[in-house]
Amino acid sequence: MTETSALLTPHLGFGLGLRKEHYDAVLADRPEVGWFEVITENYLVGGGKPLDYLDRIRAHYPMAMHGVSLSIGGTDPLDSGYLKALKALAARVEPIWISDHLCWTGVGAVNLHDLMPLPYTEEAVRHVAGRVRAVQEFLGRRILLENVSSYLSYHASQMSEWEFLVAVAEEADCLILLDINNIYVSAENHELDPRTYLAAVPVERVQQFHLAGHRDLGDYRIDTHDEPICDPVWDLYRDAVRRFGTVTTMIERDDHIPPLAELLTELGQAERIAAEETASGALDRSGNRAWA
Amino acid sequence: MGLSRDPAPLREVQQAIQSYVLRGDRDAEARVLSTSRVDARTRLDIYAKGYRLRLLEALEEDFRAVRALIGEVAFQRLAEGYIDAHPSAHFSLRYFGQHLPSYLSHGEYSASPWLFELASFEWLLGEAFDAPGATLVSPDALASVPPASWPDMGFTLHPSVRRIELAWNVTRIRQAVESEEPPPAPERSEVGIPWLVWRQGLKTYYRSLEPDEAASLDRVREGATFGNLCEDLCRWVAEDEVAARAAGFLRRWVTDGLVTAVRLA
Numbered sequence: 412m413t414e415t416s417a418l419l420t421p422h423l424g425f426g427l428g429l430r431k432e433h434y435d436a437v438l439a440d441r442p443e444v445g446w447f448e449v450i451t452e453n454y455l456v457g458g459g460k461p462l463d464y465l466d467r468i469r470a471h472y473p474m475a476m477h478g479v480s481l482s483i484g485g486t487d488p489l490d491s492g493y494l495k496a497l498k499a500l501a502a503r504v505e506p507i508w509i510s511d512h513l514c515w516t517g518v519g520a521v522n523l524h525d526l527m528p529l530p531y532t533e534e535a536v537r538h539v540a541g542r543v544r545a546v547q548e549f550l551g552r553r554i555l556l557e558n559v560s561s562y563l564s565y566h567a568s569q570m571s572e573w574e575f576l577v578a579v580a581e582e583a584d585c586l587i588l589l590d591i592n593n594i595y596v597s598a599e600n601h602e603l604d605p606r607t608y609l610a611a612v613p614v615e616r617v618q619q620f621h622l623a624g625h626r627d628l629g630d631y632r633i634d635t636h637d638e639p640i641c642d643p644v645w646d647l648y649r650d651a652v653r654r655f656g657t658v659t660t661m662i663e664r665d666d667h668i669p670p671l672a673e674l675l676t677e678l679g680q681a682e683r684i685a686a687e688e689t690a691s692g693a694l695d696r697s698g699n700r701a702w703a
Numbered sequence: 704m705g706l707s708r709d710p711a712p713l714r715e716v717q718q719a720i721q722s723y724v725l726r727g728d729r730d731a732e733a734r735v736l737s738t739s740r741v742d743a744r745t746r747l748d749i750y751a752k753g754y755r756l757r758l759l760e761a762l763e764e765d766f767r768a769v770r771a772l773i774g775e776v777a778f779q780r781l782a783e784g785y786i787d788a789h790p791s792a793h794f795s796l797r798y799f800g801q802h803l804p805s806y807l808s809h810g811e812y813s814a815s816p817w818l819f820e821l822a823s824f825e826w827l828l829g830e831a832f833d834a835p836g837a838t839l840v841s842p843d844a845l846a847s848v849p850p851a852s853w854p855d856m857g858f859t860l861h862p863s864v865r866r867i868e869l870a871w872n873v874t875r876i877r878q879a880v881e882s883e884e885p886p887p888a889p890e891r892s893e894v895g896i897p898w899l900v901w902r903q904g905l906k907t908y909y910r911s912l913e914p915d916e917a918a919s920l921d922r923v924r925e926g927a928t929f930g931n932l933c934e935d936l937c938r939w940v941a942e943d944e945v946a947a948r949a950a951g952f953l954r955r956w957v958t959d960g961l962v963t964a965v966r967l968a
Contacts, residue, residue, distance in 0.1 A: 452795045457835030460905045480794040486714035493794040518717040522791045523724055524757050530716050538713055563746035564736045567711050602738050630740040
């Protein structure tokens, strides 16, 4: 039995990012994963292989749509062409939810195809929250915003990243996709405490976790999604489960993509950690969810 | 925590950061904090380098044969020039390379005209790969049209159908690269050869066309009827062979999955 906050969809288990390298293996083996997350933009095409596989795999698994182009923090007008395509794809996929990133991707009609960090200002909170509300109204549903890995911070910032994330989520009444790896990477890059970050995020708005590997380049870390999850991120995930409960979780791998079996083993570790922490009664301490 | 001074407006910050990423404009440095280990410029460079790397990878993926033919170093130089000339304006990286063929037809690259043709051909393959799908006309549907109605019959072609004229052996170059063989040297034929690119099911195909088939296919795309095709074919074949020639094309197009609708006037 699970009780979740009124805002949230109940726990959907442990999932993976759907990548084309695994299309055939997924259809042939029907691996036991709770759900798949797809990168929205990969399927905003007319047809052919991408949409064909998407439909066939969707027939067997719940899916979440995860975008990289919303540019919710951008200062160009929202891209109505993108939003219409997003809504049309959502009608086809019927996703469990739609997420994107708390970032901007370009200005003056340029797309940098990157998740650029925002300055954490009052102005940016109002600006982003207004855009989130407009997107939610257009899509007819709440969206999830994900914290990004960042490699720079601004003199202009007036608050911490977590204060900014929480302020946007509350003002826009949207949900949070908490990327545990991104918290770790950004905390390392900005010399902050990742556990302070975790403790500041409201339990009732966290719908999903991301886990991933990154690169340690000595003086800084880059969110590459091309390696297994490292131990400090597993430790932080354990702390996150203690605080947030068994949140719907998935692993992202976008480069050096290993056989599906290898990712399933890694996903098993996430499941094991969640089971250990829930069995120990740690969830009750969160006071927000009770598990039996 | 709050600061006494007003922060710079969001758009101004974004413009400064983007100018650094696109052009290395150093005004952005004053807006970025350093850490004990990494200074502001190094932090900005992470984004600037990542930007170029991502776009280079997108071009490498879409123009595999161009890259194999000119080599990694020359391709990187080409990509650098293109990235500066055509910043991405689309929400998807999928379309970033769309102007590369025309970029290759200008400046220093125009001295290697096969590059323009090879890039154009590779881009069409990509377009056919994820073009919208459509229900195909079956050969039976064609057989059910009464002979008297054939002259007025019009056709809709599959959305993946693309046509291109190629004077260079770029399809062979692409084929070699896809088979992981060394590409042949660029070679020009005496006349341009018409090619057809399309997708049947999930597979992308291409084949060369005889000039009369190419002309017929192009006329069909403009809305011509079977009767129009027969009239045009008089330029190539004797009058008593025209209907058989046109019917032969049509049967092949239907079998190959090029035709999605038959219209009767």
